[in-house]
Amino acid sequence: MNKTYERILEDIKAIRIYSTHCHHREDSFYSHMSLDKILSNSYVTFTQPLAARNHDERALFLERNRYNTYLLWLEKAIRELYDIPERITANNWDEISQKITSAYENNSERHLDILRNHCRYNRVVQDAFWKPGSDLGHPDLFAPAYRINMFTYALDENPHDHDNVCLYEQCSRKSPPGDLEEFIVWMEEQITKKVNSGCSALKSALAYGRDLHYQPQDRDHIAKLYRMDKRLLTGKDRHDFSDYVIDAACKIAAKLDIPFQHHTGLGAIDRTNAMQLRELIERNPDTKFVLFHGSYPWLEDVYALVHKYPNTYADLCWLPIISTSASQRMILELLEVGQTHRIHWGCDTWTSEESYGAVLAIEHALANVLSAQVDQGFYTHEDAVFIARRILRDNTKELYRI
Numbered sequence: 106m107n108k109t110y111e112r113i114l115e116d117i118k119a120i121r122i123y124s125t126h127c128h129h130r131e132d133s134f135y136s137h138m139s140l141d142k143i144l145s146n147s148y149v150t151f152t153q154p155l156a157a158r159n160h161d162e163r164a165l166f167l168e169r170n171r172y173n174t175y176l177l178w179l180e181k182a183i184r185e186l187y188d189i190p191e192r193i194t195a196n197n198w199d200e201i202s203q204k205i206t207s208a209y210e211n212n213s214e215r216h217l218d219i220l221r222n223h224c225r226y227n228r229v230v231q232d233a234f235w236k237p238g239s240d241l242g243h244p245d246l247f248a249p250a251y252r253i254n255m256f257t258y259a260l261d262e263n264p265h266d267h268d269n270v271c272l273y274e275q276c277s278r279k280s281p282p283g284d285l286e287e288f289i290v291w292m293e294e295q296i297t298k299k300v301n302s303g304c305s306a307l308k309s310a311l312a313y314g315r316d317l318h319y320q321p322q323d324r325d326h327i328a329k330l331y332r333m334d335k336r337l338l339t340g341k342d343r344h345d346f347s348d349y350v351i352d353a354a355c356k357i358a359a360k361l362d363i364p365f366q367h368h369t370g371l372g373a374i375d376r377t378n379a380m381q382l383r384e385l386i387e388r389n390p391d392t393k394f395v396l397f398h399g400s401y402p403w404l405e406d407v408y409a410l411v412h413k414y415p416n417t418y419a420d421l422c423w424l425p426i427i428s429t430s431a432s433q434r435m436i437l438e439l440l441e442v443g444q445t446h447r448i449h450w451g452c453d454t455w456t457s458e459e460s461y462g463a464v465l466a467i468e469h470a471l472a473n474v475l476s477a478q479v480d481q482g483f484y485t486h487e488d489a490v491f492i493a494r495r496i497l498r499d500n501t502k503e504l505y506r507i
């Protein structure tokens with residue numbers, strides 16, 4: 106790497122970060138850590154099982170994943186955090202794992218120490234999808250987002266989302282609201298309660314369960330569906346209801362003046378690209394739409410939306426570890442077609458090691474893109490550092506008021 110890259114990276118590493126998105130677990134989760142546990146709770150095993158605990162399976166697993174950016178950045182993080190001089194191999198696997206186990210045994214707060222001191226997080230917008238709105242008992246570090254998927258499943262016999270989060274367990278009440286109007290009022294009350302107790306955003310991860318094309322729905326039609334015998338409802342009826350609930354949630358977010366985070370891109374991948382949200386965005390000009398994950402692999406959708414709609418925010422969370430080169434393309438194009446104050450980043454991880462890997466990835470992506478701009482005479486060094494501060498710190502601090 107050249108001198109410009111090194112100088113910019115050094116200044117980036119002095120920034121205290123505000124992350125838009127994380128799935129950190131409760132303290133008790135981190136009492137017994139190992140290399141296998143970190144990998145099992147990482148994106149490396151998102152689409153495939155972890156290698157069996159034997160030499161040959163592990164060697165094959167590493168060979169197959171070595172150049173995938175999920176493993177590449179996680180490995181860099183583990184090597185740095187545990188002072189491992191060589192790459193992870195089937196031969197040193199158990200030794201590295203033991204090092205990790207001992208480090209956690211010696212310090213029960215290690216998972217938080219990594220987030221505060223290595224990741225340099227001041228605040229993190231936390232998505233505890235298993236307990237929507239939880240700050241994990243650490244409100245100084247975690248500013249929760251309130252995931253509202255479960256409300257869209259209210260017409261199901263046992264309403265729960267793709268993560269098996271049950272609506273009437275999370276928001277207990279004797280019986281479901283009697284009609285649509287009562288349901289929407291009750292949903293608003295639940296959301297308001299969460300915002301009053303510290304939630305800084307709404308979050309939808311519906312792209313794992315349906316398309317993102319939320320169409321306008323007639324109130325009387327939805328009210329009729331709400332009153333109908335649930336056994337008679339069709340898939341389309343439930344989809345229409347889901348459209349209506351998300352539109353209502355947009356209006357509640359606007360009223361409470363909090364951003365609404367939308368998972369876009371990967372997931373169900375059938376019409377889950379960000380452009381599917383266009384009509385919803387147009388119908389709700391007062392709602393702040395945060396477009397997660399760069400809509401990967403449909404990055405261009407985000408460019409068009411941020412160019413046209415001032416109430417949209419491009420969030421690179423997850424992207425630098427999905428594909429580092431895609432995140433670099435996106436940083437540059439967003440700076441060129443959008444506005445500096447509407448670009449954000451978050452780690453989107455479960456373990457502190459993977460979170461640190463995500464930090465290393467965004468730092469590298471920023472330094473790489475910005476140094477090239479400096480070397481070509483487009484930006485000064487000060488411009489580069491200003492941009493990095495906006496993306497890693499100021500934009501998120503301001504938008505989420507954390």
Ligand SMILES: [Zn+2]
Pocket residue numbers: 126127128232453
């Ligand atoms: Zn996430």
